[in-house]
Amino acid sequence: MIEADGFSRLGFGVTGPHAGLGTGRSATTRLIHQAIDLGVTLFDTGPAYGRGEAENRLGTALRSVPRNKVFVATKAGVQAGGYRDFSAGAVEMSLRDSLKRLQRDHVDLLLLHGPSPDELTDRLIRRLQAFRDRGMIRHIGVCGRGAELDRAIELGVFDALMAPVHAGISVPEQQRLERARTAGLSVIGIEAMAGAARPTGLPASRGDLWYLARQVKRRLRRDPPVVAGTSPVDGLRWALSQPFADSVICLTTRPAHLAANAALVAALEAGQPTS
Numbered sequence: 001m002i003e004a005d006g007f008s009r010l011g012f013g014v015t016g017p018h019a020g021l022g023t024g025r026s027a028t029t030r031l032i033h034q035a036i037d038l039g040v041t042l043f044d045t046g047p048a049y050g051r052g053e054a055e056n057r058l059g060t061a062l063r064s065v066p067r068n069k070v071f072v073a074t075k076a077g078v079q080a081g082g083y084r085d086f087s088a089g090a091v092e093m094s095l096r097d098s099l100k101r102l103q104r105d106h107v108d109l110l111l112l113h114g115p116s117p118d119e120l121t122d123r124l125i126r127r128l129q130a131f132r133d134r135g136m137i138r139h140i141g142v143c144g145r146g147a148e149l150d151r152a153i154e155l156g157v158f159d160a161l162m163a164p165v166h167a168g169i170s171v172p173e174q175q176r177l178e179r180a181r182t183a184g185l186s187v188i189g190i191e192a193m194a195g196a197a198r199p200t201g202l203p204a205s206r207g208d209l210w211y212l213a214r215q216v217k218r219r220l221r222r223d224p225p226v227v228a229g230t231s232p233v234d235g236l237r238w239a240l241s242q243p244f245a246d247s248v249i250c251l252t253t254r255p256a257h258l259a260a261n262a263a264l265v266a267a268l269e270a271g272q273p274t275s
Contacts, residue, residue: 002109002139002159002186002246007071009240010265011042011188012258013251014058019050023253025057032061034255036069038262044162044188044249046075046113047098048082055101063103073109073162073188074098075143077119086112086119088127095136106136111143111162117151125157141185149176153183165189165239165248177244189248192239193232236261240268 012035018028032043043062045054055074062070076094077086085091095110110131112120120142128140141160142152152158153176161180164173165187177187239248250261267274 001184007042011249013249014045015049019054029061044073051080059102071108075111075113078113109139110137111141160186162188164191166194186246189245193235
């Protein structure tokens with residue numbers, strides 16, 4: 001498990017619209033700096049987002065930020081276009097490329113990005129441990145939503161899991177995350193606002209266009225439905241209230257939404273009413 005003060009309760013995802021045309025580079029930089037001012041220390045990204053553009057943006061934004069003020073998580077195993085390679089050599093090459101884009105000598109957490117259980121080989125795990133021994137990473141984890149998480153828990157070598165944490169996850173999924181916590185792994189929640197109702201009408205920004213395109217893509221893929229119609233704040237409140245979520249990643253392109261998310265976390269931590 002990652003130490004309790006290793007990262008903030010609310011994380012910021014430099015993914016999705018922050019990896020391309022969904023929002024401009026300067027806007028992403030301003031949001032990252034705003035997040036830090038609001039007490040956010042955990043930033044999540046990965047090489048598959050915008051062919052490395054998301055990592056480039058995060059690295060540039062953090063260039064003027066003291067290293068000990070942030071906790072950076074990135075991924076390996078999946079590249080742009082969904083190309084998968086979880087061989088030890090490919091993961092090492094991916095990590096080295098990520099470090100260059102992030103302009104850092106190490107990352108705080110390296111997550112394997114949706115490996116199959118069979119891809120969690122002894123050779124790969126030994127290489128991840130070697131990265132840690134060399135100081136290239138501080139912690140290792142697995143990002144996923146199925147049997148790969150069960151396997152990661154069983155192996156007993158990982159520090160963290162990243163998985164969906166929203167009101168639509170099933171009882172078995174919740175039990176899996178509870179097992180992870182019992183086994184000593186930190187749990188970082190994603191997709192907390194999945195199914196949240198969004199404003200109707202024409203998109204008002206490039207970010208709105210990105211979210212609209214994502215909704216269409218999910219429908220075309222016939223992704224399983226989640227609890228729909230809730231407000232984004234209710235979705236985030238639910239995720240933060242669960243005992244198995246050490247931190248919850250939010251993804252937004254709007255400064256007002258980021259400020260509201262941070263205020264909700266502060267109110268929950270202070271035991272104040274949030275509705």
